[in-house]
Amino acid sequence: MFSAAIFDMDGLLIDSERPIMAAWMAAARTLDVELSHAQYLQVVGLATAESEIILSGLLGGPAAFRHALEHVRQALALERSDGTPLFPIKPGAAEFLGALRARGTRCAVASSSTSGQIQACLGSLGVLHHFEAFAGGDEVPRAKPDPALYLLAASRLGVDPTQCIAFEDSENGAKAALAAGLRVVIVPDLKHPPAAIVEQAFHVLESLHDANAHLPRWFPGEMVRP
Template sequence: MFSAAIFDMDGLLIDSERTIMNTWIDVSRELGTPIRPVDYVEIIGRSLPECHAMLAEMLGSRPIFQEALTRVRRTLQSPTNPPVYPLKPGVKALLDALVQTAIPCAVASSSSRYEIASRLSRVGVLDVFDAIAGGDEVARGKPDPAVYALAASRLGKAPSQCLAFEDSENGVLAAHRAGISVVAVPDLKRPPDEIMGLSFTTLDNLDRAIDHVPAWFEMGALAA
């Protein structure tokens, strides 16, 4: 059915969302303006400018947000001891199966190209991907379809030839609006039922996708 795969990154390929969320929550408590987890999860899957605007509102002012951002970056972007976000269950095996079937793969993430390359290189899978599309390369973040359209274009594929893998509501919407079928694999926040209904299928984790590779991508492999 499909001849290319496009993956979200944070919360889908790597287990980064929890660490990032907990860092923001810890810093917000230090500053006396605690962010609740139920509020934080609303930013998941959005572009960086949108995330910052929402966090500034949660923290009560732009100056408090700027101080929080400085502290968060100090923790998460340490040049001497950067965090290594581990691969989520099933990722390595699924990517190996796609490589063996000659299926080109891309990343379409709200994170910047630099963060995508940095985070995926630390866990040894960056070279698997034939293309990267970052949130800093498009005018609007997810749920706008631009980043998925860009990823498909860089693979040289039509949207209908691609199968996306997403964990967030905004990600599912972005892929769907780009005309790309999407497998929903929820992480911190399960999308509403009406959003899940837009997906090609829903899985608990990417381990469950491995057995489907021959059926989902067989024709794509023949065309590759």
């Protein structure tokens, strides 16, 4: 039915949102500010510039934001020192990617992270080889929900967007994929997309573990790789 799969990365393939949220909450406490879970969720799925505006308001202004940002960077850098990946792979992701590869399904990543961050992160988790193309936020003029990232990823695969399924966790990511003409499978992470977006989705999954059951119908390719 479809010939390619295009994946978001943060919150979809990797469990990055939780450690980043924890780092921001800890950084806020150095400013004597209690940043709540609900407050932080306001920035999930937003572009960097939009997130900065909201966090600056929550933390007490631009100077407070810069102070907290430095703490966040230091905290996340420290987590790398034990040799483990900074962000673990999400449950079911590696298995699903392997199953797609075995069927000969072409895969790409369309992420607001930079292209360098995408390849470094997925390389550290041992799944980079499953992807033929990458589209990073540093390569397009506008972030999600603009469709540019998905259009670039589909173009680099050489596949019509209407022949692709996008796998997304966020509202803005789903909007971007829909605007580009892809079908969207939503796998919610920290923040469940609103009903209006869910209604437009091709399917909603609890986790990528559940995606394997749909492979024969969504990607009916032959088993070509071990």
